[in-house]
Amino acid sequence: xxxLSMTTQIIQKILEEAKRHGAKKVTEVHVVIGKITYLGVDQxxxxxxxxxxxxxxxxxxxxxxxxxGVIECDSCxxxxxxxxxxxxxxxxxxxxxxxxKCKKTVKIIEGKECTIKSITMVKGEEK
Numbered sequence: 001x002x003x004l005s006m007t008t009q010i011i012q013k014i015l016e017e018a019k020r021h022g023a024k025k026v027t028e029v030h031v032v033i034g035k036i037t038y039l040g041v042d043q044x045x046x047x048x049x050x051x052x053x054x055x056x057x058x059x060x061x062x063x064x065x066x067x068x069g070v071i072e073c074d075s076c077x078x079x080x081x082x083x084x085x086x087x088x089x090x091x092x093x094x095x096x097x098x099x100x101k102c103k104k105t106v107k108i109i110e111g112k113e114c115t116i117k118s119i120t121m122v123k124g125e126e127k
Contacts, residue, residue, distance in 0.1 A: 003043035006114060011051050014119055018056060023121035026057040030118040034111035036069045036082075036095070069111025073099040082111070 010031060018026050029048075033039050041064050048062045069082040082095045099106050 003039050004047045006039055007044050007047035007051060010116060011057065013116060014057065015055060017119060018121050021121060022124050024056060024124045025122040026060045026119060027122060028061045028120035030063045032065045032067055032113060032115045032117050034067045034069065034113045036108060036111035037114055041066065067111055067113065069095065070109050071106040072109045073102060073104055073106045075099065075104040076102040
């Protein structure tokens with residue numbers, strides 16, 4: 001369950017940023033998660049709710065935007081969606097790292113990220 005460790009890291013970074021800005025409350029968090037991370041969105045929401053309970057993030061809203069994977073082929077220049085292949089033995093659909101045009105190996109250029117996009121916080125009163 002890597003969702004717990006990833007969500008813990010996200011919260012730690014947000015709390016560091018909130019402290020740096022003198023925030024007394026975090027109300028919203030927007031995160032972008034690439035589909036190739038295989039992080040379960042429901043599991044991230046669940047872990048988030050538990051982990052923020054005793055922090056200034058309690059009752060904050062978590063918004064998750066999922067980002068599709070994109071590959072690029074250095075051989076033919078293809079750039080696009082990751083081809084999926086059905087594994088008939090295990091009845092799974094798996095991504096391939098093979099160019100759909102020239103069949104060469106490709107590199108993943110999007111879809112592996114887990115990024116904090118924005119944080120809405122309430123700062124302490126200034127004097």
